[in-house]
Amino acid sequence: MTVAAGIGYALVALGPSLSLFVSVISRKPFLILTVLSSTLLWLVSLIILSGLWRPFLPLKANVWWPYALLVITSVCFQEGLRFLFWKVYKRLEDVLDSFADRISRPRLFLTDKLQIALAGGLGHGVAHAVFFCLSLLTPAFGPATFYVERCSKVPFFLISAIIALAFVTIHTFSMVIAFEGYAKGNKVDQVIVPVIHLAAGMLTLVNFASEGCVIGIPLLYLVASLTLVHCGKMVWQRLLESRNQSSASR
């Protein structure tokens, strides 16, 4: 029974990304490689952050501002890393395009670029879910479960899985938004991504209040769905644009 519960928690956190992986990513080896490298990047960022914060740990459990500081520094660092990731991707795109010219195949399509962005985001999201939720699930397979005091109605594993799902969504699709924003030089999209990330991180601070998760988690899901809607609208627009362009040029 607990094994079923453990698998269930894992699927709550990673189910959507798993289906995304199977249906889109796994078809194209290059995208798998993108997912892996973006996961590695996120892991490295986490290790660096934990190295920075290690001297101050463990934080006191009843003061909230060190946690706020921690979330802010982490988000800033990771957003900086996202920009770096974009730079690397940009160079890669040039290499791929010139390579395509050389073997006289078409250059990257718009959908290809979007898929690479999606794969990069999925890597970040999966890394988040894996390290913040899945790696703590080991006890969930055992004979008992675990509740934290501040959110006493729901098992800890379930809450962390639910939060992780929200973050997977945010990470995955904000990468698409960010890449499009960088590519088109759209300032709004460039700024909105760190804002979303920071807002989501800050919303988890609500959990610090006793029973705060009742409010915090719905708010978090609001942010996640906003990201999703924004990303969907933007991609739809881009696809329409490019279709018009190609039909006009034809």
Place this chain on the structure above:
Amino acid sequence: MESSILDSLGVEIIGVMAPVSICMFLVVLLTYSLSVTSDPQIRTAANLIYIENPSDSATVKLEGSLANAIVFVVLVAAVTFILVLLFYYNFTNFLKHYMRFSAFFVSGTMGGAIFLSIIQHFSIPVDSITCFILLFNFTILGTLSVFAGGIPIVLRQCYMVVMGIVVAAWFTKLPEWTTWFVLVALALYDLVAVLAPGGPLKLLVELASSRDEELPAMVYEARPTVSSGNQGRNRGSSLRALVGGGGVSDSGSVELQAVRNHDGNQLGRENTHNLDYNAVAVRDIDNVDGNGNGNRGGVERSPLVGSPGASEHSTRVGTRGNIDDRESAIDEEMSPLVELMGWGDNREEARGLEESDNVVDSSNRGIKLGLGDFIFYSVLVGRAAMYDLMTVYACYLAIISGLGCTLILLSVYNRALPALPISIMLGVVFYFLTRLLMEPFVVGVTTNLMMF
């Protein structure tokens, strides 16, 4: 609409990474589910000198496991040299039979023991006769698939992964410190043996390519399956062209062209393999005859020089056989395989372009990865699994990215490269970073339901 280049890029890399991932995943699963029923310490070639005791002090552990690692590497190196010697004097058939024998023994005894513990742990209702028949069939099929022609490549690949899993599962029973030292020592040994002039693996590779001969060894071939067709080939070469950077000259492209054609032939042959078994059987008999003749010649030429190596080997096995029934079986079985890891070969057509070896070779037939790399990657991940899931993920990512780096280097340098060093070093570093730095951080943050 023409397909974009994205569809075809990186197929070869994934072709190697996928089986490695499967192998690591299954080993982790095994160590996870069976760790409760931990046996008392086993004695293998990897801890001959020192048996770790949890209560020992750190310095004792350090010295002991260092000694263990050195002895193990020396043993591996010695046996690799013996194999080089045997190969030099044309004992190819002996080597082949030896590989078959060790494949039989590994899947029979070690695999059997693992199956038994699985059956016990999950209380699977199965009677001993059925179990024996199943195990026997499994073992025989594995033995046949190692070198016989006419067996689908998928089956051989599966058995390579299975053997990797079996041996790695045994190695995860080594004590902790010894494991780390052995892994690092092997990575260093691998580096020297493949790259240094006069390294045994380098000798072996050069010998094989200068003789245009195929070399028996346990190597995973990431050959594209028939279904993926000719395209797979193009992909591989395209990867190399891509990594090679801008300056692909005319001659370069001609070479790629040739490779493509050759592979077309190969795949064609592959097809006939699958469709027409009889024809293949005949051809294989021819091959065997050819080999047999060649070898007989070799044996006649140098019977005296050849035999000391062989007898030495048998005495080694013999003395060890005395120790204790079961343990010695393990022991004995382990060392051959471990030695195998040192090996690669180009078993194809004696075309002998660049050589594979412990490792990787992307020349004309897809990438080859030594069985030893499978084993020791999985050992690292399995050892990480005994601490926590977090370290498993970190190590997995580190190893896979190390493998990716090695593959990219391969397409740049275009020669046989050791696959262990980069991956093992990254894996070890990430393990300790995760364990010391990241875990307290992540646990502290998440138990307060703080995420970002």
